[in-house]
Amino acid sequence: MSSHQTTEQLKSLRLAGMAEAFDHQIGSPAFQDIGFEQRVQMLVEAELARRDTQRYARLIKSAKLRVQAAPEDIDYRPSRGLEKTKVADLLTNTWIRHHRNVLLTGATGTGKTWLACALAVNAARYGISVHYQRTAIALEAMLIAHETGDIEKIRNQFVRPQLLILDDFGLVSLSTRNKTDLLELVERRGEASTIVAGQMPVSKWHEYIGDPAVADAIMDRLVYSSLKIELKGESLRRTRGKST
Template sequence: MTIQATLELMRELRLHGMLEALTQQQEQPTYSGLGFEQRLAHLVNAESSHRDTQRLQRLLKNAKLKYQATPEAIDYRHSRGLDRELMAELLTSSWIDRQQNLLITGLTGTGKTWLGCALGVQAARRGYSVLYKRTARLLEEMDVAHKDGSIAKIRGQLAKTRLLILDDFGLSVMNVRARSDLLELLDDRVGTGSTMMLGQMPVKDWHSFINDPALADAILDRLIHSSHRISLKGDSMRKQQPTVSSS
């Protein structure tokens, strides 16, 4: 088989990482001095790296994060209530393996959404499926799904997502169906995934906000049990860093 035929076969088999690496080997004389095993290892490593990159890009696309924030850009300089030790643990994403939740609260502009998205990016880097949704928007979608018969499908998709990020919790009053849907959503995720809740309202006020003692007890039991908490403080990050969007 000629080298051109090999390249074509790699393209047909979608071995794009290997294809690029083999083309590189053909073009650069540096590789001519390497043995067969070394050149083969280079091709295999290139294909593995390519697939990892493709997987990450797919996970990030499906996550629909509001910001493509990066963990490396997290700002610890301002007095926002960020505990470096806790952040170091969260960035390992081991809490997702343990199906634990994360509750991030703080006034508008303190960086809740940006920080949540940065942790979402890190989770995707670790290979976890991630999905970002505004709480009110998701509950609206579930309400529509009840009417068109697709609610079971949506619940199934949400249950399988390893990290579900629900932003702006507490901004919109929930009706009876919304409260029930939120409970069902969280119940489906017990033992299967982690939920990150972002909101301006302190956690201590969530029970009264839900405005149904029985459902509030059930919802908070599933959210708060074995959860990590971050309470962001300080002035708006928009004032301190006008080029960085936070909410």
């Protein structure tokens, strides 16, 4: 059997990474003195690497992040109030494995959305499913779904991901239906993690939700065991504008 036939058979078995690495080995004299077992191991590693890359691409595409933010580019300037040790702990994804939540608050432009998306990108790198949505849009989608009969389908879009980002929390008032939908969502995500980002301080959330019983239930499930980060300083958009 020719090397070309071997390559085509590997591709037919959906081992494209191994096929590419096999072609590379055949065409390079550098591999001639490497033992059989080691060369096979290199082929397997190439296939695994390709699958990891493809999985990451799928996760990022389905996440629909507002920005593609790299964790390596997080801005730790002292004025932001962002502790390196706290962020370093978040980047281990331990909080996701333990089903904890992260609450990001701060004035407009302080980088809440960017940081949330950076944590999401980091999670996707480790094979964790992610979904991003603005809170108002998520609540509106569920409100419409009650009328169309698709509420379970829409809820599942927000419940299934291992990490959900609810951005711009607190920007619009909540109807009675919104409140019960929000409670149902955080209740069903009890075995998953959620990042909630918004300008409103956590101390005002109970008052914002309004209904004491629903507010107590949401705060109990979403807030009390969460990791909280309050971003400070001047708007990063304004700062970048000045530097430009």
